[in-house]
Amino acid sequence: MTLQHGLDSQIVVVGCGISGIGAALKLAKHGFRNVRILEATGRSGGRIKTGRMGNNIIEIGANWIHGPSEANPVFCLSRQYGLLDPESLTAENQSLDIGGHPPWLPNWFSSSGRKLTVEQMGPAMELFGELLEEGSEFSHKGGEPYNSVGEFLRIKMRQRVAERWQGDSLPCQSLRLSMLNTLLKVECCVNGTHTMDALGLGGYGLYKTLPGLDCTFPKGYEGLINNLMKELPTGIVSYHHPVSCVHWQREARKAERVHPVTVECAHGERIPADHVIITVPLGYLKKYHGTLFSPPLPLHKLHSVQRMGFGTNNKIFVEFDKPWWDEDCDVVYLVWEDESDLVDQVADVERLWFKKLFGFSVLKPTERYGHVLCGWIAGHESEFMETLSELEVKHSMTNLIRKFTGNPTITPRRILRSQWFHDPWTCGSYTYTGIGTCVQDIHNLAQPLPLNGEQPLQVLFAGEATHPSFFSTVHGALLTGWREADRLISHYSTPSTHQPTRSKL
Numbered sequence: 314m315t316l317q318h319g320l321d322s323q324i325v326v327v328g329c330g331i332s333g334i335g336a337a338l339k340l341a342k343h344g345f346r347n348v349r350i351l352e353a354t355g356r357s358g359g360r361i362k363t364g365r366m367g368n369n370i371i372e373i374g375a376n377w378i379h380g381p382s383e384a385n386p387v388f389c390l391s392r393q394y395g396l397l398d399p400e401s402l403t404a405e406n407q408s409l410d411i412g413g414h415p416p417w418l419p420n421w422f423s424s425s426g427r428k429l430t431v432e433q434m435g436p437a438m439e440l441f442g443e444l445l446e447e448g449s450e451f452s453h454k455g456g457e458p459y460n461s462v463g464e465f466l467r468i469k470m471r472q473r474v475a476e477r478w479q480g481d482s483l484p485c486q487s488l489r490l491s492m493l494n495t496l497l498k499v500e501c502c503v504n505g506t507h508t509m510d511a512l513g514l515g516g517y518g519l520y521k522t523l524p525g526l527d528c529t530f531p532k533g534y535e536g537l538i539n540n541l542m543k544e545l546p547t548g549i550v551s552y553h554h555p556v557s558c559v560h561w562q563r564e565a566r567k568a569e570r571v572h573p574v575t576v577e578c579a580h581g582e583r584i585p586a587d588h589v590i591i592t593v594p595l596g597y598l599k600k601y602h603g604t605l606f607s608p609p610l611p612l613h614k615l616h617s618v619q620r621m622g623f624g625t626n627n628k629i630f631v632e633f634d635k636p637w638w639d640e641d642c643d644v645v646y647l648v649w650e651d652e653s654d655l656v657d658q659v660a661d662v663e664r665l666w667f668k669k670l671f672g673f674s675v676l677k678p679t680e681r682y683g684h685v686l687c688g689w690i691a692g693h694e695s696e697f698m699e700t701l702s703e704l705e706v707k708h709s710m711t712n713l714i715r716k717f718t719g720n721p722t723i724t725p726r727r728i729l730r731s732q733w734f735h736d737p738w739t740c741g742s743y744t745y746t747g748i749g750t751c752v753q754d755i756h757n758l759a760q761p762l763p764l765n766g767e768q769p770l771q772v773l774f775a776g777e778a779t780h781p782s783f784f785s786t787v788h789g790a791l792l793t794g795w796r797e798a799d800r801l802i803s804h805y806s807t808p809s810t811h812q813p814t815r816s817k818l
């Protein structure tokens with residue numbers, strides 16, 4: 314079996330997000346001639362999605378390059394395509410190691426319409442940072458002395474608040490706890506989870522950060538997708554082609570089938586293939602694994618699909634005529650004074666969903682965006698928000714901001730929000746490590762099928778969820794696409810007894 318032979322093999326990539334594009338491009342550049350991408354929607358980019366609000370470019374999906382430095386392929390490509398601001402390219406900013414927490418200058422507002430001072434808030438933020446650090450050490454210790462990250466944080470926060478600030482008045486301690494409550498909601502957004510109680514301590518340290526000060530794309534993240542798409546051979550993407558079932562062979566023997574896999578599309582088309590690279594989001598896989606694979610996924614793989622978490626984090630962009638936050642402010646935190654119980658879930662979701670919104674990040678620079686805030690809300694509350702009309706969401710945002718600023722006249726110009734949970738091809742935002750998960754679960758997700766037999770690598774798995782340390786990111790997704798392309802490339806480059814049989818052309 315020669316490489317030449319492999320280059321004729323039929324390869325179908327399911328999904329035209331960054332991982333699918335990355336895989337197809339690498340294969341095409343290597344000389345594979347029969348690569349096809351099937352995409353359910355009418356666009357490429359998946360969770361990289363740039364939109365407009367008036368004249369402003371806004372990111373409905375991915376926002377930042379996390380850790381823009383030499384080891385980050387998304388940074389290197391974006392630099393090469395000329396998509397980044399000069400400040401993002403400086404050696405100083407590339408070498409800043411922020412450990413996933415950008416040095417954002419906060420403004421704090423409380424539900425009684427007071428602006429809180431940084432002196433009041435600083436110690437709580439420090440405490441929270443400390444505990445996140447401690448929480449991430451369990452993954453390489455093996456044991457998990459707490460049921461979840463949420464339980465760990467809650468117990469430790471109560472202990473340390475009592476120890477550290479025992480001299481403080483009760484209202485002051487209560488305010489500190491309320492702030493910590495807000496920080497729990499921040500972390501729900503960062504991890505894309507309903508509650509920190511859904512996060513396993515064993516998986517909490519798996520996520521790795523890269524050096525570099527997180528940066529954005531002045532003309533939109535989709536510029537990266539557009540540049541990559543230009544490099545793909547024309548016509549290899551079929552849009553509006555949702556795949557409904559991948560028929561594979563559990564123990565195919567040589568020559569049993571010319572093409573071991575049949576990819577069935579929702580519209581009835583059946584496409585024969587040697588290899589299929591699945592890049593659908595984990596949220597989609599959780600919902601449809603039962604019909605997407607025939608025969609079904611092996612149990613250990615299915616269990617990992619179920620254990621791994623996929624939650625919702627949405628953005629609500631709000632535009633104002635003039636700012637009500639400080640000029641140097643990067644993030645606005647909202648503190649509910651009636652929430653000192655360290656609970657990150659809202660009891661009455663339909664009536665009080667907006668209490669889950671931790672606050673807003675400020676779109677910068679102002680010359681580019683005007684006065685636009687980006688609200689962040691995770692969990693079931695966020696999923697419920699998606700079902701409301703834009704007008705209803707605008708009303709809630711108006712009332713919320715009036716309450717916290719104590720200014721009854723502030724009125725947003727317009728709003729725009731994302732709806733990732735109800736996106737039928739995504740079913741949420743991104744992956745987190747659920748209760749009881751460890752790195753083996755991610756390896757299981759990435760493991761190709763079938764597990765044995767003479768026709769290996771029929772079904773391969775890429776996508777953000779399959780990266781053992783960069784899950785939930787764009788660079789993680791891209792690297793998994795390249796990984797699966799490399800798997801096929803080396804399969805056909807190294808002599809092996811396990812080669813698929815090809816028809817004589």
Ligand SMILES: Cc1cc2nc3c(=O)[nH]c(=O)nc-3n(C[C@H](O)[C@H](O)[C@H](O)COP(=O)(O)OP(=O)(O)OC[C@H]3O[C@@H](n4cnc5c(N)ncnc54)[C@H](O)[C@@H]3O)c2cc1C
Pocket residue numbers: 327328329330331332333351352353354357358359360361373374375376377378379554555556557592593594597626627628731733738739741742743775776777778784785786787788790
């Ligand atoms: C709100 C939000 C904010 C984010 N912020 C950041 C950030 O700041 N920085 C960062 O690095 N990452 C961020 N992410 C995560 C990042 O966007 C993703 O990790 C990455 O884009 C995933 O790429 P992917 O190729 O794995 O999946 P996707 O981009 O989801 O691509 C999968 C594709 O498969 C298609 N598909 C699904 N089902 C089928 C089917 N049956 N048949 C055919 N096609 C199908 C989908 O339509 C989609 O196009 C964010 C995500 C969200 C939602």
Ligand SMILES: *[C@@H]1O[C@H](CO)[C@@H](O)[C@H](O)[C@H]1NC(C)=O
Pocket residue numbers: 399400401403405406526
């Ligand atoms: C680093 O990035 C920040 C934010 O974009 C910018 O303000 C600053 O000027 C940059 N530093 C350098 C040395 O360019």
Ligand SMILES: *[C@@H]1O[C@H](CO)[C@@H](O)[C@H](O)[C@H]1NC(C)=O
Pocket residue numbers: 413449503504512513516517518519520744745746747
């Ligand atoms: C949650 O996010 C933080 C910060 O990005 C990260 O350190 C941590 O590992 C994440 N945890 C999970 C379970 O994804």
